[in-house]
Every structure is written in structure tokens, then in C-alpha cells.
């Protein structure tokens with residue numbers, strides 16, 4: 334770790350006479366200081382207890398920074414608002430992977446390399462055919478991304494920086510192909526091979542929507558919107574799926590297996606599955622009366638016994654408007670206008686619901702604001718992405734963040750296998766009773 338301990342020390346004292354112990358304190362470049370408690374168990378025989386990592390930094394990182402109170406998101410120091418407007422997704426990938434934005438020559442080379450890795454081994458087609466047509470795309474993605482490790486043996490040595498780079502490129506390049514294949518398979522259409530004359534996002538849209546029977550022309554507004562969705566989802570520091578990738582990678586597992594683990598974690602409705610859940614929620618309110626029923630729905634959300642949540646609202650880190658949500662709302666507007674859907678009932682409903690929630694004491698006191706998923710479903714639906722594929726799109730975009738974080742971890746000389754401790758509250762040691770003595 335390049336960070337040095339500050340002059341300040343943290344002292345932990347006990348009320349039972351155990352002598353106080355001192356710990357070093359580190360200052361990051363921005364953000365809260367951290368107390369280095371690695372020697373705690375050795376010094377005291379005690380662990381800390383922090384389920385959900387509410388106050389625990391599990392690693393040091395120089396990739397992404399979130400200021401949840403300000404609603405600020407930086408990739409390698411650059412605000413997301415500037416990247417979303419001035420850069421495309423592959424430039425953002427280069428930045429996340431390498432730490433700096435590419436110059437023109439570096440960008441050309443990177444784009445060329447990614448473009449020339451977009452095909453997947455032809456054998457993957459047969460692998461896909463084993464799935465039911467109605468399989469959830471995330472089930473298909475977990476399996477097919479994990480299966481990549483069975484196809485690309487030549488880039489699996491995690492201690493070789495060149496292998497790691499090749500695997501990173503392969504994953505970024507092949508995820509759009511696999512996501513599009515998962516979609517094509519689900520609708521019974523032939524797989525569409527990638528085309529090297531198209532941009533990353535245009536190529537993805539073509540693989541999704543082209544059919545062999547006719548020409549397919551990409552729409553610039555939709556391609557730009559897709560690219561922005563990718564940029565906004567590219568990384569988000571130590572969230573659940575990224576931490577899953579790091580934890581999987583800490584054992585020395587190969588990158589394809591680690592990213593498959595990240596995809597599995599992302600699938601959950603509290604994480605990447607929230608975009609699908611948010612759109613289903615809006616559709617249901619719309620079916621049951623629309624804007625007029627917002628009050629009733631919000632009442633249900635506030636009732637802790639109802640089990641109903643306002644999906645697309647709230648975040649562990651953001652206690653202010655998620656900056657990605659603002660950009661996503663802007664993109665939703667652009668896409669709906671371009672498609673002549675100014676009166677889209679779900680968009681109107683979402684804006685009305687947002688307004689009610691932002692003025693409601695329940696949401697205000699808990700600092701619950703829209704997150705990236707609140708609007709992303711509406712824009713993806715308008716583009717023609719089926720709801721079940723939303724989280725797959727998130728996985729596609731987040732792959733670069735996962736792989737950048739995985740690479741950072743492997744390159745860190747202080748890296749150790751991740752092994753949390755526990756507060757054990759079960760039975761103490763006891764003897765196995767014979768069968769006839771058991772209750």
C-alpha cells in the first residue's frame with residue numbers, strides 16, 4: 334500500500350481493565366480516514382464485528398471514488414458528468430484499466446484490440462443450446478462467462494501481467510457478444526456475429542436487433558444512449574459484486590470465474606436486479622391506476638409490514654441524489670423525444686413518483702434519493718431491451734470495473750486471501766447422542 338500512516342493514532346480502550354491498544358491511521362487522497370486494525374486480534378484476541386461492511390474498508394483502491402453526501406462519483410478523479418458528456422465507453426474502459434485517459438493513438442490501438450476480440454469460440458453456441466429458451470439471461474451469463482475459462486487457457490496465469498491484460502480485453506470484448514447471444518437464444522433467432530466496422534455500442538445493438546433477413550441500420554441517439562448506460566455503470570468502487578469479484582480473486586481463481594461470481598452477486602434485486610424490479614414496479618402502478626395511485630403506493634412502501642420497497646430509490650453510499658440518476662433521467666428524455674414518445678406514461682409516472690417521494694418525510698429523513706436504476710429501465714425499454722436483460726446490460730458494463738478492481742488487487746503486494754471472521758453464537762462443543770436418545 335502506497336499510503337503511509339499519519340501522525341495521528343487511534344486508541345482503543347476497554348472497560349474491563351484490558352490495556353488500551355493503539356492503531357495507525359491512514360489518510361486517503363479524499364474521503365474518510367481509516368484505522369488499520371490488522372493487528373487487533375494479535376494484540377487483544379478480539380475481532381471487530383461489522384456485518385454488511387458498514388464501517389470497514391476491505392482494501393485500498395485508486396480507481397473510483399464516491400462522495401455519498403455530495404452525490405459525487407469520480408472514475409480515476411474525473412467526475413462522471415464530464416466522462417458521460419466528453420468520452421465514449423471504451424475511453425472510459427481504458428481510463429479505469431490504466432489510470433489515465435487515452436490519447437488519440439492509444440485510443441485507436443485500444444479500440445482495435447477490443448474490436449478484434451469480440452468473437453467467442455464457436456463451440457460456445459453449442460453450450461448455449463443446452464439452456465431452456467426461457468432461462469433467465471443472468472443464469473445464462475453466469476454460466477457462459479464462467480465457461481470462458483474452459484476456452485481461453487492461454488490467458489489464465491494470474492501472476493503474469495500480460496495474461497491479465499489479455500483476459501481483461503477478452504472479457505470487455507466478449508460480454509456484449511454473450512449478452513446478445515443470450516437474448517437471441519431467448520427469442521429463437523439466429524446469433525448475430527460481431528462486426529468490426531462498428532463502434533462497441535453500435536456493434537452490441539446490431540448483435541441484439543439485426544436479423545439475417547434484412548439490413549439493420551443503427552440509430553445514433555440509441556447508440557449514444559446505450560454507450561452512456563455503459564459509462565454510468567462501468568464502476569462503483571467496493572459494491573457487493575465488486576467485493577465478490579475481489580474475494581473470489583483473492584484465492585487465486587481465474588478472472589473468468591471471478592467475473593462469473595460478480596455476475597451472480599449482481600443478479601440480486603438489492604443490487605443490479607433493481608433496474609428490472611424498478612420497471613416492474615412502475616408497470617404495476619401504471620396498470621393499477623397510474624399517477625392517481627402514487628399516494629396509495631407510497632403509503633404501502635412506508636408500511637414496514639408490507640415488504641414493499643420503492644425500487645430504484647436508496648443507496649448504501651449515496652445520501653444525496655445519485656449523479657448517475659440525473660444523467661440517466663436526461664438520457665431517458667432524449668431517447669423518448671427521439672422516438673416520439675414524449676408522453677410515455679411510465680416516464681411521467683416515474684417523475685411524479687420521484688417528486689412525491691422527495692417531498693415525503695419518510696424519504697427525506699432517511700436520505701433516500703433516486704439511484705441509477707430508477708430511470709434506466711425506462712430508457713432500456715424504449716431502446717427495445719427486454720426487461721429480463723436489464724441486469725445483463727449492467728453486467729456487461731460493470732465487467733470493466735470488476736476486472737480493473739481484480740487487477741488492482743492482484744498487483745497489490747499486500748494482497749491476501751479474503752477470510753472474514755465471525756461472532757459465533759451457536760452451540761458449544763457437545764457429544765453426538767445415540768439415535769434412540771435424540772428428541
Ligand code: CMC
Pocket residue numbers: 569572602603604605606607634641642643644645646647648649650699701704705706
Ligand atoms: N424503499 C423504502 N424504504 C427504503 C428503501 C426503499 N427503496 N431503501 C431504504 N429504505 C429504508 C429502510 O427500510 C431503512 O428504514 P429504517 O431505518 O426505518 O429501518 C432505511 O431506509 C435505511 O435502509 P437500509 O436498508 O438500512 O439501507 P442499506 O444501505 O442497507 O440498503 C439498498 C441500500 C440500496 C439495498 C436499499 O436502499 C434498497 O433496497 N433499495 C431498493 C433497491 C435498489 O434500488 N437497489 C439499487 C441500488 S443502486 C444500483 C446498484 O448499486 O446496484
